[in-house]
Amino acid sequence: MPSRNSLLAAVLVVFLLIFTAGMPPSDRPAFVPLASVAETLDLEAEFNATTGIVRLTGADTVLLFEIGSREAYLPDGTVVIMKEETTLQDGVLLLPAEGVDLVIRRTAKRPLRWGYEGSRFFTYTGSRPVEAAPRPDGPALRHPGGYEVRTVIIDAGHGGKDPGGIGYNDIYEKEIVLKVALELERELERSMKGVEILMTRKDDRFLSLEERARIANGTDPSKNPIYVSIHANVSFSASTKGYESYYLSLEPVDEEAREVASMENSVLGFEIEDYNDYLQEIINRIVDIEYRRESMRLAGMIQEGIESSVGKKSPNRGVKNAFFYVLKAVKMPSVLVEIGFVTNGEEALRLCEPEYERTVAQGVAEGIVEFAELFKKTEGFTR
Ligand SMILES: [Zn+2]
Structure with a gap:
């Protein structure tokens, strides 16, 4: 006879299956390549590899993130402490999900949801992705002058x-x-x-x-x-x-x-x-x-x-x-x-x-x- 616990587990699995099947393909990963966020949102991204500071410039604002830091700087002087750090992994800058929320909040004209799937970052309103641009990850942002003191x-x-x-x-x-x-x-x-x-x-x-x-x-x-x-x-x-x-x-x-x-x-x-x-x-x-x-x-x-x-x-x-x-x-x-x-x-x-x-x-x-x-x-x- 199945125990009460295993019965509960089975019910839970069924529920999970039903729910996830109905969800739009817009799972939020913990991190998203910053270059793809910048490109989708039409922001200029600059990365100073020496200091690890990343600047995202939009039409009327500037946001600042720092590699290895949970801090995000807003132009009004506010420092937002995120749960995760902005990181650099294999030459790719990764922005924590919370940072992505912040960027959207500060730069988009209207509230947008976002997703990341198959190396694609996209935004949408409502319950389904409106537009998922078919493009691979952008190249990692590089120090424009190379790494030589000349x-x-x-x-x-x-x-x-x-x-x-x-x-x-x-x-x-x-x-x-x-x-x-x-x-x-x-x-x-x-x-x-x-x-x-x-x-x-x-x-x-x-x-x-x-x-x-x-x-x-x-x-x-x-x-x-x-x-x-x-x-x-x-x-x-x-x-x-x-x-x-x-x-x-x-x-x-x-x-x-x-x-x-x-x-x-x-x-x-x-x-x-x-x-x-x-x-x-x-x-x-x-x-x-x-x-x-x-x-x-x-x-x-x-x-x-x-x-x-x-x-x-x-x-x-x-x-x-x-x-x-x-x-x-x-x-x-x-x-x-x-x-x-x-x-x-x-x-x-x-x-x-x-x-x-x-x-x-x-x-x-x-x-x-x-x-x-x-x-x-x-x-x-x-x-
Ligand atoms: Zn002197």
């Missing part, structure tokens, strides 16, 4: 009427940093063959921060340029010494959205004449967030490079972040290196020795080479 901009700080820090024995920062920058140029030309090395200045001349940024931003972005600004430090304490690398600080990660939000609020105060300008502004903010992560990595590698090069001669003061105008203005991964303190007698004198200048430059070059190699090997830090 331009390095070296910026020697200060110059001309701007001496920078004046230290022990009237040693000028602008002179030391120019010599190290020139050594760095030589070093990179040797170790990064075929890579364009650009100097903001090669002699003792004044350059505004805007001019430095203009030189850097004038390079071809598809060559994955990076920007390294060489400076020397000053301190009220004569005993302070060591080297440190800075990347641009906006705010910690959870504050980034607030940054976008505060920008939007500032726009609300006046008439928006050109909505595209406004949209571009949002995109620019997001790009800043992307480059900041790359800059952080580059700063870490430069610190390691200098440490392996100078050894115990000078202490490693680590990676720091602060607001530097020039880092903010440069639209690429950018790091400002403080190679040592001109206010420390011992360090100031050493920084004037050509041998030590070469050693520091070699260390910085090592960090840059390491960054470029890893960027290529990991296809923009995604592997």
Whole structure:
């Protein structure tokens, strides 16, 4: 005699069969290739492989997802935490179902249901798919410029009427940093063959921060340029010494959205004449967030490079972040290196020795080479 439980199970199976047979072929998978969502919904998808940030741009909005993160950023500054992470699998970007809902809600003119079947993403209203475009998965979104760093901009700080820090024995920062920058140029030309090395200045001349940024931003972005600004430090304490690398600080990660939000609020105060300008502004903010992560990595590698090069001669003061105008203005991964303190007698004198200048430059070059190699090997830090 069948037990009560097995009878119940049989009934359940029958019910399931009846129900699933009547359902439209629109099962919601946990993940959908982002490229097919973008294509079906007519959104522009951009993927920065280095930072793992994916931007979906519609007619009047921008959405941001991040590989390995459950967060989705909306242009009003809201951060939506999804149950699953946006992921990259075998070169295909996968958006969690919840992310798909969000994208539809923010970009479609009317409520749409969606399905994914046979490698096809489609939307529909009512109970049946209206239109299931017969197309296979789109190719995975790729970094448009490939994965090779092909331009390095070296910026020697200060110059001309701007001496920078004046230290022990009237040693000028602008002179030391120019010599190290020139050594760095030589070093990179040797170790990064075929890579364009650009100097903001090669002699003792004044350059505004805007001019430095203009030189850097004038390079071809598809060559994955990076920007390294060489400076020397000053301190009220004569005993302070060591080297440190800075990347641009906006705010910690959870504050980034607030940054976008505060920008939007500032726009609300006046008439928006050109909505595209406004949209571009949002995109620019997001790009800043992307480059900041790359800059952080580059700063870490430069610190390691200098440490392996100078050894115990000078202490490693680590990676720091602060607001530097020039880092903010440069639209690429950018790091400002403080190679040592001109206010420390011992360090100031050493920084004037050509041998030590070469050693520091070699260390910085090592960090840059390491960054470029890893960027290529990991296809923009995604592997
Ligand atoms: Zn300086």
